[in-house]
Amino acid sequence: MSKPGNPILVEVIRGELVESxxxxxxxxxxxxxxxxLSLGDVERPIYPRSAVKALQAMPLVxxxxxxxxxxxxxxxxxxxxxxxxxxxxxxxxxxxxxxxELDESHLACGAHWxxxxxxxxxxxxxxxxxxxxxxxxxxxxxxxxxxxxxxxxSPRGYERxxxxxxxxxxxxxxxxxxxxxxxxxxxxxxxxxxxFALPLAALARGFARLGSREGLSVSRADAARRLVEAxxxxxxxxxxxxxxxxxxxxxxxxxxxxKGGAEGVHCASLPELGLGIAVKIDDGTKRGDERAxxxxxxxxxxxxxxxxxxxxxxxxxxxxxxKVGRIAAGAALEEALATLATPRHRAERAAR
Amino acid sequence: MSKPGNPILVEVIRGELVESxxxxxxxxxxxxxxxxLSLGDVERPIYPRSAVKALQAMPLVxxxxxxxxxxxxxxxxxxxxxxxxxxxxxxxxxxxxxxxELDESHLACGAHWxxxxxxxxxxxxxxxxxxxxxxxxxxxxxxxxxxxxxxxxSPRGYERxxxxxxxxxxxxxxxxxxxxxxxxxxxxxxxxxxxFALPLAALARGFARLGSREGLSVSRADAARRLVEAxxxxxxxxxxxxxxxxxxxxxxxxxxxxKGGAEGVHCASLPELGLGIAVKIDDGTKRGDERAxxxxxxxxxxxxxxxxxxxxxxxxxxxxxxKVGRIAAGAALEEALATLATPRHRAERAAR
Numbered sequence: 001m002s003k004p005g006n007p008i009l010v011e012v013i014r015g016e017l018v019e020s021x022x023x024x025x026x027x028x029x030x031x032x033x034x035x036x037l038s039l040g041d042v043e044r045p046i047y048p049r050s051a052v053k054a055l056q057a058m059p060l061v062x063x064x065x066x067x068x069x070x071x072x073x074x075x076x077x078x079x080x081x082x083x084x085x086x087x088x089x090x091x092x093x094x095x096x097x098x099x100x101e102l103d104e105s106h107l108a109c110g111a112h113w114x115x116x117x118x119x120x121x122x123x124x125x126x127x128x129x130x131x132x133x134x135x136x137x138x139x140x141x142x143x144x145x146x147x148x149x150x151x152x153x154s155p156r157g158y159e160r161x162x163x164x165x166x167x168x169x170x171x172x173x174x175x176x177x178x179x180x181x182x183x184x185x186x187x188x189x190x191x192x193x194x195x196f197a198l199p200l201a202a203l204a205r206g207f208a209r210l211g212s213r214e215g216l217s218v219s220r221a222d223a224a225r226r227l228v229e230a231x232x233x234x235x236x237x238x239x240x241x242x243x244x245x246x247x248x249x250x251x252x253x254x255x256x257x258x259k260g261g262a263e264g265v266h267c268a269s270l271p272e273l274g275l276g277i278a279v280k281i282d283d284g285t286k287r288g289d290e291r292a293x294x295x296x297x298x299x300x301x302x303x304x305x306x307x308x309x310x311x312x313x314x315x316x317x318x319x320x321x322x323k324v325g326r327i328a329a330g331a332a333l334e335e336a337l338a339t340l341a342t343p344r345h346r347a348e349r350a351a352r
Numbered sequence: 353m354s355k356p357g358n359p360i361l362v363e364v365i366r367g368e369l370v371e372s373x374x375x376x377x378x379x380x381x382x383x384x385x386x387x388x389l390s391l392g393d394v395e396r397p398i399y400p401r402s403a404v405k406a407l408q409a410m411p412l413v414x415x416x417x418x419x420x421x422x423x424x425x426x427x428x429x430x431x432x433x434x435x436x437x438x439x440x441x442x443x444x445x446x447x448x449x450x451x452x453e454l455d456e457s458h459l460a461c462g463a464h465w466x467x468x469x470x471x472x473x474x475x476x477x478x479x480x481x482x483x484x485x486x487x488x489x490x491x492x493x494x495x496x497x498x499x500x501x502x503x504x505x506s507p508r509g510y511e512r513x514x515x516x517x518x519x520x521x522x523x524x525x526x527x528x529x530x531x532x533x534x535x536x537x538x539x540x541x542x543x544x545x546x547x548f549a550l551p552l553a554a555l556a557r558g559f560a561r562l563g564s565r566e567g568l569s570v571s572r573a574d575a576a577r578r579l580v581e582a583x584x585x586x587x588x589x590x591x592x593x594x595x596x597x598x599x600x601x602x603x604x605x606x607x608x609x610x611k612g613g614a615e616g617v618h619c620a621s622l623p624e625l626g627l628g629i630a631v632k633i634d635d636g637t638k639r640g641d642e643r644a645x646x647x648x649x650x651x652x653x654x655x656x657x658x659x660x661x662x663x664x665x666x667x668x669x670x671x672x673x674x675k676v677g678r679i680a681a682g683a684a685l686e687e688a689l690a691t692l693a694t695p696r697h698r699a700e701r702a703a704r
Contacts, residue, residue, distance in 0.1 A: 005357050015539040020615050020636035110671025121476045187367040188676045263372050283635035284372035319462025324540040
């Protein structure tokens with residue numbers, strides 16, 4: 001890597017000294033792939049991880065499985081989720097599996113402790129271990145399984161790159177982002193399904209299309225609309241209480257669909273503006289991608305300043321509740337956002 | 353910050369693609385402050401956080417408090433610890449407090465869930481909340497309290513920068529690292545005591561002196577020896593089972609004293625080589641500092657290759673136990689270590 005590194009997007013300040021810093025890249029694009037903002041290297045392929053779960057769920061709707069199994073908004077939302085493992089999530093995943101006449105024994109995602117402290121405490125008190133259903137990806141897996149069943153395929157091996165369901169997901173990703181997938185560098189995600197490396201610019205374009213549905217076939221546009229609407233209708237299913245994505249989906253419903261992934265990735269779709277956003281923090285830190293995305297949202301959607309007031313303040317408190325520092329936008333991000341905040345890009349968009 | 357950024361020390365690889373990267377800086381110095389290795393910016397002040405707990409514990413011994421209260425090796429070790437909050441740690445802290453005729457109500461560190469999953473589970477099953485005694489810093493606080501009591505000072509406000517105990521700690525840090533402290537940028541640590549920003553070069557020198565005791569007064573040399581020996585004698589008290597520092601202290605006893613801190617800091621003292629090491633990962637990520645330090649230790653101490661075999665392999669597994677990637681040294685670190693690995697620096701040291 002002889003290129004200069006990505007700029008500092010986010011700083012962690014203790015007292016008045018920058019203690020830690022998060023470099024990264026951000027792409028904001030429209031459905032034609034025109035970059036409204038490009039900060040850092042937006043052409044290097046990155047693994048989007050769970051940030052593309054809504055795109056991975058599209059074959060569930062497009063195949064007709066969602067209709068055949070009469071899936072509710074909650075069940076569609078949990079198929080797009082990195083959920084907290086609370087009972088509301090676990091029950092939705094069980095319902096989804098049940099409608100496809102499957103159960104949690106079919107899940108290939110592996111087990112981890114629920115993200116939710118309350119759910120973890122409940123398991124511990126009952127002297128139980130976490131199961132695959134508690135995995136934050138269990139809804140996505142249930143959706144993949146339901147798709148396989150509806151298509152008359154064996155659910156066995158549904159998580160493998162060569163299974164028709166994963167092939168359909170790969171095709172959807174490639175189509176939505178208008179980019180060839182790099183099959184030579186398929187990664188395996190934490191939950192065992194493939195993760196394809198894509199440039200941030202392509203991801204931003206894909207998310208612009210997810211919201212605007214420009215250039216999509218009728219069936220794919222319908223799938224995009226229904227999944228995004230389901231997430232707006234049931235925001236707590238997509239993440240969980242007090243989590244960034246649920247706060248945004250709830251507070252900015254219809255205006256901003258957002259989804260985070262592991263290792264510092266966050267994507268967003270702004271349907272009213274016809275824009276998509278993709279963020280990757282080089283070091284993979286969540287506090288970096290959430291803060292960077294909050295800054296971009298605050299510039300593009302004035303209402304976000306209120307919904308994300310705490311995130312934009314970024315105060316850090318210690319174990320006694322004393323303020324010890326703050327998380328702040330780095331200078332490079334501030335400068336880039338200043339250009340984005342001018343009326344120019346809106347005028348440009350209006351003139352198209 | 354117009355300087356070029358720090359080099360990539362550690363890479364996180366999924367499949368065959370670098371998914372995330374950790375930039376940072378490393379200083380390896382001797383007791384005279386000569387830099388054996390300098391990678392990245394080793395002159396920029398950083399907060400050492402918990403990495404300097406052994407230095408913060410020196411007044412506990414030097415004041416005579418440790419002798420007056422007949423502190424055991426376990427109690428001295430826990431005073432230098434970022435402990436897991438297991439019963440072995442909680443009991444040692446209670447004993448330390450009891451010897452000074454204090455109890456856990458005096459602790460000003462605030463409460464957090466124990467690092468240890470087993471200890472957390474036990475609290476949850478008993479429907480209890482964590483207390484200050486479970487804070488990973490409670491041993492350090494108990495040591496500060498015991499120092500105050502022994503000196504006839506009020507324990508009230510022992511955590512504040514202007515309390516004589518904190519003044520003594522600041523003086524010790526400054527003396528050991530042969531550097532002026534920047535009182536204009538005192539940070540407040542997670543546990544409410546001051547944290548002073550120091551350059552990595554100065555920290556590495558301080559850790560060289562902690563192990564070699566070169567140039568220290570008799571009383572300070574004695575304090576350094578007793579604290580380091582206590583940590584070697586009771587390694588599980590300094591961190592906890594399966595944690596990096598305990599693994600190193602146990603496996604490399606007498607050869608490598610190590611202590612990590614929050615936000616990507618790790619320091620080490622190699623008494624037999626007369627060297628100190630200080631690492632800071634820019635983004636504050638633990639997987640970065642542990643991996644970088646493991647690499648340096650493996651070059652300087654051949655035995656470390658075996659003790660840290662798993663850490664140096666760096667395999668990452670997903671929730672089903674499948675290998676999905678690995679954590680590896682970045683090219684800049686590899687190159688720097690190659691120079692360190694030549695017999696040159698040993699020859700230079702021998703010729704002094």
